[in-house]
Amino acid sequence: MQRAAAPLRALADTDFCLSAGGDMLCSVTALDRSAWRIGIEDPYDPGRIVAVVPVRVGGLATSARTNRGAHIVDPRTGENADR
Numbered sequence: 001m002q003r004a005a006a007p008l009r010a011l012a013d014t015d016f017c018l019s020a021g022g023d024m025l026c027s028v029t030a031l032d033r034s035a036w037r038i039g040i041e042d043p044y045d046p047g048r049i050v051a052v053v054p055v056r057v058g059g060l061a062t063s064a065r066t067n068r069g070a071h072i073v074d075p076r077t078g079e080n081a082d083r
Contacts, residue, residue: 038060
């Protein structure tokens with residue numbers, strides 16, 4: 001993500017929000033502009049937003065089984081996590 005964002009950061013007066021597989025990197029260049037508003041989907045009801053996170057400069061990452069299937073592992077057991 002940082003490499004993909006580098007050319008955008010080099011552009012003057014350019015806001016951006018990159019998204020790749022649940023990872024997001026956002027930047028707002030001017031203080032008088034609004035932050036990006038990132039909606040977090042309910043993993044059990046993808047049509048429902050459970051939270052909105054404002055991001056001015058920084059990243060956000062989420063992970064759930066909704067779109068990718070079971071891929072989150074409980075480190076204590078090595079098994080797929082139920083929740």
